[in-house]
Structures are given as structure tokens and as C-alpha cells.
Amino acid sequence: MERDSLKKEVKNKLKNLNKKQIVHFVWLCGMRALPFFCGFKFSFWKEEDKKKHIFSIFQALDLAASFADAASFDAAHAATAAAFNNTIKLDSIILQDLDNPERSSNTKYFNPSEFYGVFWDNFQKNLQSEECAYWGKLFEQIFCNDFALDLKALQRRLNVPEEIKKQGAAAVAIYLEALEKGATRLNEARIIILGDKGAGKTCLARRLINPEAPMTDDDESTAGVNTLPWKLEQENINVRIWDFAGHTVTHAVHQFFLSERCLYIMVYDGRTEERNRLEYWLNHMRSYGGESHAMILVNKRDRHSVDININTLKERYPIEGFYTFSIKSDKAKLEDFRKKVSTYIEDNPSWEKQEIPSSYYQVKEALEDYFTKDDKENGREHITIDEFNSIAERYNVENTEELLKDLHFLGVSLWYKHMEDFGTLVLNPEWISDGVYKIINWVNEKKRHSLDLKDFNLVFKDELGRYPEEKHEFLFRLMKHYELAYETNEKKCLIIPHLLGEDRPASLPEFPVGESLMLRYRAEQPLPPNTISRFIVRHNQEIKKDKRDFLVWRYGVILKDKKENIALVREEDRTISVAVKGKTKSDYISTLRETLNDLFNSYKNKKPELQYRIERFGLIADEVEEKNPLWLSDRKIFNHYRREKPYYDDFTNQNIPMVEPVTTYNIKAENLMMGGEGNQFFEDNSFHNTSFDFHDFNISLQGNINELAQLLSEGGATQEAKGLEIIAQALEQAEKCEGKEDVKKKGITNRLRRLIDDLENKGSRLHKTVKGIKNGISVAQDIAQGYNDLAQWVGLPQVPEPFLRKNK
Secondary structure (H helix, E strand, O other): OOHHHHHHHHHHHHOOOOHHHHHHHHHHHHHHHHHHHHOOOOOOOOHHHHHHHHHHHHHHHHHHHHOHHHOOHHHHHHHHHHHHOOOOOOHHHHHHHHHOOOOOOOHHHOOHHHHHOHHHHHHHHHHHHOOOHHHHHHHHHHHHOOOOOOHHHHHHHHOOOHHHHOOOHHHHHHHHHHHHOOEEEOOEEEEEEEOOOOOOHHHHHHHHHOOOOOOOOOOOOOOOEEEEEEEEOOOOEEEEEEEEOOOHHHHHHHHHOOOOOEEEEEEEOOOOOOOHHHHHHHHHHHHHHOOOOEEEEEEOOOOOOOOOOHHHHHHHOOEEEEEEEOOOOOHHHHHHHHHHHHHHHHHOHHHHOOEEEHHHHHHHHHHHHHHOOOOOOOOOOEEEHHHHHHHHHHOOOOOHHHHHHHHHHOOOOEOOHHHHHHOEEEOOHHHHHHHHHHHHHHHHHOOOOEEEHHHHHHHOOOOOOOOOHHHHHHHHHHHHHOOOOEEOOOOOEEEOHHHOOOOOOOOOOOOOEOOEEEEEEEOOOOOOOOHHHHHHHHOHHHEOEEOOEEOEEOOEEEEEOOOOOEEEEEEEOOEEEEEEEOOOHHHHHHHHHHHHHHHHHOOOOOOOEEEEEOOOOOOOOHHHHHHOOOEEEHHHHHHHHHOOOOEEEOOOOEEEOOHHHHHHOOOOHHHOOOOOOOOEEEEOOEEEEOOOOHHHHHHHHHHHHHHHHHHHHHOOOHHHHHHHHHHHHHHHHHHHOOOHHHHHHOOHHHHHHHHHHHHHOOOOHHHHHHHHOOOHHHHHHHHHHHHHHHHHHHOOOOOOOOHHHHOO
16 A cells, blocks of 8 residues: 555544544554664664663553653654555555554564564664663564563553662563562651751651650751651551751762652741842752642741742642641641641552562561661661672572662662772661761861862761761762862862852953863752862862962862863852863863753753853944853754744844854754753654744844845835835734734734745746845745744744745
8 A cells, every 4th residue: 555545544443533542552562663663773762772762662651551641643643654665565454454453463463573574683682782682572472472462460560669660671670570579568668758947857857757756956057968767557558757066067978868759848937038038949859859739838937827829839849738837836736737738648659659670679678677776876887798698699690780780779888889998788778878977067066078088087076976987988988989079189188169269269260262172061949069069079180270379169179181271160149150262272162061951950840941042143243242142041942943033133133044043062963961941842743842932933034124124225115115115114013912912903014925936927027136146045035934933933834945946
């Protein structure tokens, strides 16, 4: 059957299916296409990303099988196209699937080994080479079983902990194979309590467990983090409550202990007038906890009422509930709050359906027994790997290294493979958090920003039993691992950027426009408090030295690479800016951008907008560049570049081609920041922006029309020029339009369409005049593209694009 005929028949048959049937069909198409896709080696992915990408395919198929009602016709069409693009004819099979949407064709028509031939063999071999033989066997079973699914096994695959899924297909395969030998419910849940110093976090933590627990003293303050156990007897869930210090200097450490699948409780005392502090903590949660939910508790201290824009906050953050009462005196409201918290945990699918292999659970129980032998004083907070291996052997765990990784990601115990020379498995994460907090607080109290390994004896002088000297280097290296500090060239000395002085050097390098490259990241919300510190840690070997001092401070750094390029990177007002000069500045700014992109991608909240400083042409007054610099987002630059459309700068009336910025800054699809407003996607090798900024469009199109009017006037077509000026004026008036319908009502699109028709008509005077003047065709093409952008936005037919190119 011809491709177009098949597409038409598929489209017609899909109209008779409901959403659930369409999704089942999509799933079948995806399954049938999978051997073709995996029949090639995965060389199009980076080696370190292969297993994650492979798993994302498997996960997408499982989700399609599970959440059938979420499908759309577009998804069905895409999967269908993927199927019949292959060289093997799938016509009859696709149509059979559509005729019998609840089940696939009979097994006798679809033996995978016979049907796919060498593709099937390669499919299995390539999965084996990526340590994914489990998935190959699973799909062979599904294919040979007439595409029938074991729904219990499907749910088990979907409910694998997110922490394990992030490791990729091979890790998930090992985990699932262990589950098949026996599974036990993972009865662990976490509550994270955040808030400013003195808000009442520790009091709440204690009274969640016991409503009669004593309140804290006025001078009592959490130095690092307290973890408290809370047993929910009814559901047999072990809840760990993490009570974090509110001191600002410690916030950068939170990133290593906050995570997803937690309930966050924000405690706000209502005494401070800094209302944005609540949003700071909610953003802090989102940076590390993803879509975890929050409960907000205003700890009422007096009769003063607290006005919080809770509805606005609910629009931005996943807030589970909002409560106001005194932790100290409102016993009834406290009890109600305790019930709300326990009910949320008991009913939450993150904990309700979470299973782990029975052998893993037995090892976990044995490790907890080590930790809580008699009481916390006598329990062990870390053990050797040899001891761990003995425990794993006792419960017949074969892949101990995978078990170590899984327990680490689940937060049960902590193991650092790159530090295996220490042979240490940490049973109590609080041992690390307390140790790191003590180091940072000690340095801060000394009004320093660095310490030597020998200083650790002073840091832990009162707790050498808990932190003996032989463990000091382990903590030293952990500070580097967590990017909290970097080691100087004089070995065994740590610099903690977060504790550097706040003021910048007296003089900074100048970065003249035309000789420098500049970019910046602008965020709507507060930046995670450790972003610039982590950047400094990663580039510490390039920090420039001025006489005796290194040019680095808490919020910025001056760098100098091996090729003598100079860079200034600093954080100001929710913005991180980068300026670079030197002979190979394009390469260096690309390297720095790669680091910052990686840092921002490590957070789970909304990404900042990446903007580039664009150089204008000709002699531009210094005050123009100083007061009105031209910054464009990476998406806008790339969008104009892909469409071969210059950007119109309304301030200088210049059309600026985007080829040079794309080349100079080395802007590619893979280094775009997918944050800020709007979403992006690729289709047919073209870049599209699904958001439409009418203001930017309007200014750009007015500029193009005025430019063409001027060219026409100079060419003697004054009447046509006046017609264009009228259209430009209509666009200027349209600036007050509020939406698509207003634009339609004002007839702007109709006027533009008539203009395009006149330009397209080879017999018209306008067409002949435009074709006869220099640059006329180029500007007319920009106007045609502008019309198409507007037409697409308001839902009108577009003109052939780009029709004028054919008339050159």
C-alpha cells in the first residue's frame, strides 16, 4: 500500500477509536518500532547518557500502557509514522491493530525473530552490550505473548523508586530482577522542616512525635540538622523528620540532604516583615525536591495577624495546606495538624506502593540494627565495607556494588565509590551533615574562609570519639565532593567560597563592547544559594591572581585560562553574568556556559533565561550601549537564525542578522536553556517557539515595513510607499490589542495579506518595483515571514513560505 494511502486509512480508522483505544494502538506502534530503533548501536548518544536515554524509551512505553486516557491523536499519528517509515512493510499489521484495538494481531502472524530477522538479533545484542539483557527478555516475552501485558509486573516497573530510575536502564533491570525474587514494602518516609532561625522548627519536629514534648529554650538552636524517628503505627511507616538549621551560612549545604519524595513543612514565625522569606524557602524546596509538596505553618507568637498571599503562592508552588496556630499553646490545632501530616504520608503513592527487593530490605534492617543496637550513643554510625559484604552475603545478595548504590540513592546509607579507599559505609546520614555543618560553622565563627586538614582536630576537639582523626580526611574529601570547597595548590587546605568576603575587588577588568563577549542568566525566583560557589569550585584552577591575592569573592570571580583569556563571572540581583575577552574568547565563554548550564540543570526548579549581549553595527554612541544594551535570549537568537530572519532593533532602527551571534557564541540546539517563558520543540529540522510575543513581533514587522517603504520611496514608488506606511501605523495602533481576537477585529492580518498578495503578483507594479531595488526582495521576504508568524498565532492560513525566494 502506498504511504499516503496508508496514512489516510489509518487516520480514518483512528476517528472511530476512543482515547484509550488510541493509546493502546500508539503503544503497539511503539513496541513494533522498537526493534528497528534498538537494532542500531546507540552511538548517537554520549556513552555516559546511553542507559538513561534507553530507560526513558522503556518508561515511555510503560506509561503509555498504563495511562491510556492521556493520549492524543498527534501522539498516535507520530507513532504510526515511525512504524511505516521502516523498510519492512507493516501495512497489514497496522491496519489489523486498528481493526482490533483492544488486542494485537494473532501470534502466528507476528513471530519477532522471523519477522525482524537481523534487526531482532541486533536488538537483543545491543541491549546486552548496555547491560540491559533483562529488557530484551521482557520485550521478547511480550512480543511472543501476543502483546499481552502482566499488569502486576507493569505496575512494579512504574513504581521503581525515582532515585533508582535516574541511574538508567541497567540499574533498573538489576533492581527489578531482585524484586522478582521477593519484594517487601519500603516503609520509609521523610519530612523536611525548613524555615529561618528561631521560627520554631525544632519545637514542631518534637511535637509531631509527641504533642507533650518540651519546647526549646530561647538559646537552643539547631547547629546543623537533627533527624528524629516517628513511627506511624497504623500503617507501619517509619518517618524520619529532618530538622534543618536556619542559619543563612548553612543553606548551601542543604542541597545534599534535600530530595524528592519528601513532605516539606515550611515554618514561618510571622514576626519578620520579610514576606519574601517564605517564597525563598519554597523555591529552596523546589530546587532540590522537584514536585514534592509543602505544608506551610505560621507559628503564631502573638496577636499580630500575618498577611500572606497564599493564593498567589499556590499558583507557583505545590502547596498541600496552609495552617496558622501556636505550636506552644494551640493543642487542638496541633493535634489536627499532626493528623493531616500522618494522613498525607499514609495515603501518598510515593510511600504507599513503594517496594524494594526482600533481600535489600533484610540488609537495610540489619544495617539499622547496627545503628540502633542499644541506643543512639552505643549504635554505630558507619561500618567497613568488609562488614557490609558479610551482611549482604548472609542474605544472598550477589551484586553488592549495585546494592550499595541503591541504598545510597534511597538515603538508607551513604557510599561514595570514588572514595572507596576509605572503605567506609555511613549508616547515619546525620553523621555527615553534622560533621559538614561543624566545619562550616567553625570556619565562619573564626571569620575565615579556609582551613587546613590539621584544623579538623580543633573543629572536632570535643567530639573526637564521634569524629576520630582517621575520619578527618574522609570528611575533607566529602567537602570537595559536594562542591562546598576546593583544595588549594598548597595541599590539604580547603577554601570555602560561600564564606569569602562579600565585597568585590576595588577594580575589575574592563570588557569593551566589540572586544568582548557577554552572556547572563536571569531568574524570576531567587537563585539557589550555592550556584556561584559551585561554579568557583569547578574553575578554581583558573582564578586570576593579582600580586599576592586571588581575585575571588563570595559572589564572583575573575578567571584566566591557559590561553590568556580573561573572564568575569558574578552574581547580582538574581542574575549571573559572564564577560570574556581574549584571542579565543568564543571557546572560553562556551566552556563557562557549559558549566553554568550543568549547574542549573542539576536543580529541579524552573531554569533561568539565558541571554547574550548583541553587538550593534556602525558607530553607536557610548551612552546608547551603556544605557540601552541589546540583550537577546538564546531562543530568540536561534529562532531568528533558523528562519534566516534578522532581528529588528527598534532603538537604533537596525536589522541585525543572527548568523554572527550564533557563530561567535557557538549557540546550538543542545546548549539552549529550556527555561523562562514558553516551550520549544524541533520538527522537520526547524526550530519553533510555541510562545508568541506580539510586542516584539510588532516592533520587528513595523521596522521591516518602514524599511521597504523607504526603499520604494527612493525607487519612485511613492504611492506604494504611502500604503506601506499606513499599514505600519495600523500595527503601531495595534500595540493596545489584548489578544488574538482584537488583532483580527482591527483587520491587521487582512491588510498584511493583501500586501503579500500584491508582492506575489508578478504583474503588479509593487512586485516589479521591489524586485528592481537593492535589498527589496530580502526585506519583502521578512515581511512575508512576519505575516506567517502572525497568521499562525491568530489561526489563519499562511502564504507559501517563502514564496518570494522562488521569484528571485
